[in-house]
Amino acid sequence: MKKIIYFVVAAMMFSSCNDFLDSESYTQKNTGNYPLTAEDAEQVITGIYNNLNIVNANPQYSFFYYSELASDDRLGGGGFNDQLMQAEDLMLNTGSTMYTQFYQDRYKGVFRANMAIETLGNCKGVTEEALNQYKGEAYFLRAYYYYELASMFGNIPCPVSSVADPTLPQISGEPLWGQILQDLMAAIKLMPAKAQMGTGHVDKYCAQALLGRAYLFYSGFYNDETVTCPDGTEITKQNVIDEINDCVANSGYSLVPNYYNLWAYTNRCTVNDELSAYKGKGLVWVENDYGTNPEAMFMVKYNTQPSWSTTIGYVNGYALHFGVRGGQDYAKTFPFGQGWGxxxxxxxxxxxxxAAEPNDPRRDASIQKVNDLPGYSYGAGGWNDFAQETDYLQKKIMPVVARKDDGTSFWASFSNAMDPNLTWSSGNEDNFQLNSINDMVLIRFAEVLLMQSELTGDATGMNKVRARAGLPAVAYSVEALRNERRWELAFEGVRWNDLRRYGDDYAKTALDKQNNVNIYLSGTPGKNNVSSINGGYGSRYTQTKGFAPLPTDQISLSAQAGEQYKFKQNEGWGTTDSEYGGWPR
Known part of the structure; x- marks a missing residue:
């Protein structure tokens, strides 16, 4: 819960380029006079991190959001007017520019990283170790932003220079993922072997973790275990194993002993309330009172100064979107707060x-049965407009409330109760849309242990994760590993790419399990009969391979450089049967 603020650094935007790399010059600073000092270097890096928050301002367009709703673990939900949510679940389109915002935002982050990589060497008064750390962070963030773009759109331009070039072609497969892996290896080599735990900055070990995640997706999805990078170097499975082993042995990151204590609903201001199902069970959130989570490797940080016009991304918009729909009384949905469903x-x-692991405590630590809440109302309470509602909510990325001193009313966020000295931007002291400010972790050390087992075929890492959950050790098998990832990392943005890399048959079978499951429409029991809407989840996956549509405005922009440079739309999009017209009622 540390309030490290990633301010917008307008000075990063020295020049402009194509709209898919939107960057606006707000200052007179340029590469001739910036960056030159240690302070400049810190600002440059902060500007790249800021892109995490920029995207968070519109979470519904992001890869994380799409990957959660498109996976087999969640439906779309929201109200009947929230067609984008349902369209992402169904792998359909709500308009030709559905993902333009995310596309442009992530390329802004790429542009800032490119500028940093090119100019940080100009800084004076910065030690070599500090400069290498900064450069390594820039390489990591460029790789992460391309990881999301490549995962979501598949076939994209990949600029590695800040000089605009509208003739850059779309690339995919090994050329694109080779660049991602090359950047991560550069980050690993540059950054010193010092963990940045709790600072909000990435380190060498974070780069090793993302290397493992990216390699596993590429090698599975594209069926290629040896990657030739743009610079001609090769990255093999053994190279990745070596980096993951180093991370496990030397990073200093570790598992939090109790899985429940990873999640904010166990915070000290909420967990022992008389309404809490966990009262008296000794749960202690690892981030109580700004504590450091030793398992959190890469995260989005938030703060108390959001503004609707400029810095809305400094609050956790994902928590708001995933919150309980309907404006229901907090006493009836405790410990979870309001949102869009x-x-x-x-x-x-x-x-x-x-069926697979009935005694796994992580299931109930991760999933909330709505019937076990104090007084939950189906159909979004008085709103009466909930589509694809189910009997379950996830508990990891949610608004969490706490009781006020009067003993009867509640804060929209427990943060207000935990730290009464928080200074909020004016008028936002108790606003359910603006008060979720606890970190959102994107990579945990538990995933590194699971990747170690998967890469080596040895169950040791996997069984460390199981032991933390109080579960017995198991022999290594592909099925056991895949289940373990699904249970341990549920709702953390990894299941979608896991489905895709396990093969088409696995993905289609898993996705089709959502067909005809029990749902509620405006509180009335029904079935998730999607075959009448999109032909079925498996059918849409066959058509798209899980890639989202390229925004048509970006295709038009590419053609301005000449018809020979015009981007091609991804398969399965651009036809009338790929458009979503709303849930039938």
Missing amino acids: AGPVAPNLYSDWN
Whole structure:
């Protein structure tokens, strides 16, 4: 819960380029006079991190959001007017520019990283170790932004220079993922072997973790275990194993002993309330009172100064979107707060989990049965407009409330109760849309242990994760590893790419389990009969391979450089049967 603020650094935007790399010059600074000092270097890096928050301002367009709703673990949800949520679940389109905002925003982050890589060497008064750390962070963030763009759109331009070039072609497969892996290896080599735990900055070990995640997706999805990078170097499976082993042995990151204590609903101001199901069970959130989470490797940080016009991304918009729909009384949905109802948990996840590992405590630590809340109302309470509602909510990325001193009313966020000295931007002291400010972790050390097992075929890392959950050790198998990733990392943005890299048959079978599961429409029991809307989840996956449509305005922009440079739309998009017209009622 550390309030490290990533301010917008307008000085990063020295020049402009194509709209898919929107960057506006707000100052007179340029590469001739900036960056030159240690302070400049810190500002430059902060500007690249800021892109995490820029995207968070519109989470519904982001890869994280799309990957959660498109996976087999969540449905779309939201109100009947929230067609984008349902379209992402169904792998359909709500308009030709559905993902333009995310596309442009992530390329802004790429542009800032390119500028940093090119200019940080000009800084004076910065030690070599500090400069290498900064450069390594820039390489990591460029790789992460391309990881999301490549995962979401598949076939994209990949500029590695800040000089605009409208003739850059779309690339995919090995050339694109080779660049991502090359950047991560550069980051690993540059950054010193010092963990940045709790600072909000990435380190060498974060780059190793993302290397493992990116390599596993590429090698599985594209069926290629040796990657030739743009510079001609090769990255093999053994290279990745070596980096993951180093991360496990030397990073200093570790598992939090109790899985429940990873999640904000166990915070000290909420967990022992008389309404809490966990009262008296000794749960202690690892981030109480600004504590450091030793398992959190890469995260989005938030703060108390959001503004609707400029810095809305400094609050956790994902928590708001995934919050309880309907403006229901906090006493009836405790410990969870209000939101838009996106991403209700698919019943097939709960039933799969219960069948495979019925004694796994992580299931109930991750999934909330709405009937176990104090007084939950189906149909979004008085709103009466909930589509694809289920009997389950996820508990990891949610608004969490706490009781006020009067003993009867509640804060929209527990943060107000935990730290009464928080200074909020004017008028936002108790605003359910602006008060979720606890970190959102994007990579945990538990995933590194699971990647170690998957890469080596040895169950040691996987069994460390199981032991933390109080579960017995198991022999290594592909099925056991895949289940372990699904249970341990549920709702953390990794399941979608896991489905895709496991193969088309696996993905289609898993996705089709959502067909005809029990749902509620405006509180009335029904079935998730999607075959009448999109032909079925598996059918849409076959058509798209999980890639989202390229925004048509970006295709038009590419053609301005000449018809020979015009981008091609991804397969499965651009036809009338790929458009979503709303949930039938």
